[in-house]
Amino acid sequence: MNRILILGGDGYLGWPTAMHFSRRGHAVGVIDDFTRRRCHLERGTDSLTPIAPLHERVQAWEQVSGERIAFWVFDLCDYGRLRATIEAFAPDTIIHYGEIPSAPYSMIDRDHAVRTQIPNVLGTLNLLWAMREVAPDAHLVKLGTMGEYGTPNIDIEEGYLEIEHNGRRDRLPFPKLPPSFYHLSKVHDSHNIHFACRTWGLRATDLNQGVVYGIHTDETQLDDRLLTRFDYDELFGTALNRFCVEAVIGHPITVYGKGHQTRGFLNIRDTLQCVELATRHPAAAGEMRVFNQFTEVFTVLQLAEEVHRAAAHLGYAAEIRHVDNPRVEAEEHYYNPTHTGLLELGLQPRLLSEELIETMLHTIERFKDRVRLHGIAPATRWR
Amino acid sequence: MNRILILGGDGYLGWPTAMHFSRRGHAVGVIDDFTRRRCHLERGTDSLTPIAPLHERVQAWEQVSGERIAFWVFDLCDYGRLRATIEAFAPDTIIHYGEIPSAPYSMIDRDHAVRTQIPNVLGTLNLLWAMREVAPDAHLVKLGTMGEYGTPNIDIEEGYLEIEHNGRRDRLPFPKLPPSFYHLSKVHDSHNIHFACRTWGLRATDLNQGVVYGIHTDETQLDDRLLTRFDYDELFGTALNRFCVEAVIGHPITVYGKGHQTRGFLNIRDTLQCVELATRHPAAAGEMRVFNQFTEVFTVLQLAEEVHRAAAHLGYAAEIRHVDNPRVEAEEHYYNPTHTGLLELGLQPRLLSEELIETMLHTIERFKDRVRLHGIAPATRWR
Secondary structure: OOEEEEEOOOOOOHHHHHHHHHHOOOEEEEEEOOHHHHHHHHHOOOOOOOOOOHHHHHHHHHHHHOOOEEEEEOOOOOHHHHHHHHHHHOOOEEEEOOOOOOHHHHHOOHHHHHHHHHHHHHHHHHHHHHHHHHOOOOEEEEEEEHHHHOOOOOOEOOOEEEEEEOOEEEEEEOOOOOOOHHHHHHHHHHHHHHHHHHHHOOEEEEEEEOEEEOOOOOOHHHOHHHOOOOOOOOOOOOHHHHHHHHHHHOOOEEEEOOOOOEEEEEEHHHHHHHHHHHHHOOOOOOOEEEEEEOOEEEEHHHHHHHHHHHHHHOOOOOOEEEEOOOOOOOOOOOOOEOOOHHHHHOOOOOOOOHHHHHHHHHHHHHHHHHOOHHHOOOOOOOO | OOEEEEEOOOOOOHHHHHHHHHHOOOEEEEEEOOHHHHHHHHHOOOOOOOOOOHHHHHHHHHHHHOOOEEEEEOOOOOHHHHHHHHHHHOOOEEEEOOOOOOHHHHHOOHHHHHHHHHHHHHHHHHHHHHHHHHOOOOEEEEEEEHHHHOOOOOOEOOOEEEEEEOOEEEEEEOOOOOOOHHHHHHHHHHHHHHHHHHHHOOEEEEEEEOEEEOOOOOOHHHOHHHOOOOOOOOOOOOHHHHHHHHHHHOOOEEEEOOOOOEEEEEEHHHHHHHHHHHHHOOOOOOOEEEEEEOOEEEEHHHHHHHHHHHHHHOOOOOOEEEEOOOOOOOOOOOOOEOOOHHHHHOOOOOOOOHHHHHHHHHHHHHHHHHOOHHHOOOOOOOO
């Protein structure tokens, strides 16, 4: 039994992670200040799935599982509360999802760039100091993103690169080309965490996660009050999830530009598996271990075609539409990222299948009356 | 004639830079919120040289030179004022010194880490957005630091590295190993600036500066009211400057650890030359050009010995004392950074000489009664 503290434990991945560990007998605590819910409030958008307030979620979880999840509502920028909560809860593992995760949100204007980058960086900075002061042996499992790397013209390694230059060698942080102020915030975090590990001997695992898809985990299926959020808007909805909603509601499947942008993807259930593997096998003191957390590589257009095919089999007449790419990104590029670390720890990938997409489409069908159309089309432009 | 806006124009380098450009017929504006003066107030320390308030400096400069320097007092975190000032002044070049520059200050505790990193990152982020909105063709000359690189076991290139990996090649940002939260803030800036250049087509020169020494420039010598600050305390005093003060007042010359730490150094007059060269030869639209800005490499112990020798010739009985290294840093390491970019633009280095040190010692002698002893010994520890 471990004591596991989850920052951002009310989110798409945080809440399923909390239930996953709780069900396996661990003592779970959650911190969240509902930033994501407030971002949706601001934009007039919402989760497709009707999610319960955190207060109700933890009650429902106790009724369903018999297990208690502790929770605290505050901003990670509040150092006093963060430090005190960590000291009181005494976690073995801190899983940090507590950041704004949207590239387009960070590109809306100066205000949103700052509202993304500063709290993300400050929250993690506070966390590192709090760990140093009151939990120096805890293991930080930090969610990064594959987007930190951008699309360099060389193979992407897991966090570090063996470099030979003018006859000398070193293993150095992999150079980063992040494509938004959000992705930049994760790069800043990675540098801050690396420093804290090197200098103070903290232990951390930085999970550079690909794009997550899926609605359900074993626990979210137990009761509708345990559903996790499912975003499909231009700001928080990611490719596959958004495409599935578009297909069900008869909206064109919107592919940005040519759709040859290539990315790593994984099932939400595999996120839980990866985070559990990282937790069960902590980094060493002084180590910032980096894993590239995804199971398959697709182009955006391939995903659109997969959704199109599965939707057609279920009788949805979806159309793929290429729209002007609102982002500044290469639409034709080399992409070959390594992702062996988590496989070596025992990850058993659940690969994308038509069956999985059909299951998603069925769940979306249940909630399609909740869809708000105004937030789907890409309105946020990089230039 | 160019319009040159200097952020941090009240500082050690900013004020001499303002006078340097003003004397050469450029329209100069200065923004500062006196952060450095306030940091000294907080710590009970001060500049060795008695510096006039900015309000008096610009008056004195007008009397001495006949030239006006415009100035505004506000925090770069105030986006509204920054944007409005840039729009009104319409600079061709923005020289950005406006950040807290101290590694030990950033390592005092969580509060000082945040007070260094967040305003530094936010100020630059605001500047990038303001440039995008109201000065997209201006050239940003940003002061970074050689400390961003740390001490890798390979030659340090200027900002980027040609990497061959598994048979493919790319030119990528040079990997960074910054050794403090301050140095990290500059790494974060570099990533944010690089993104803004790639994505919005801004033009920037990132000057990764070594350790600056010296008291005088041509303009500071014209009138005592034009003196620039000279710090010798553990937080803001850098190696050579601090050693000279120690020698004059009969304090041991304090070398941290073995003193084999190797760094790049340059004369304050060469800082002005470098910044002028960068300004006269702007980066291209979309380019973040990086120069390593130093003229010579020394170990800390070599500098201490140079000061010891020069001081002895002037009759000061200084002693070199090795103190426990308060920092976490390699005391024996490889160090071979490239610095050809500025030489190619025409930099004529003024190398360190005994004569220069003697001149510094004479100036320090004039002000030695102002020395405050309590801030000299290293009290801030990395662990």
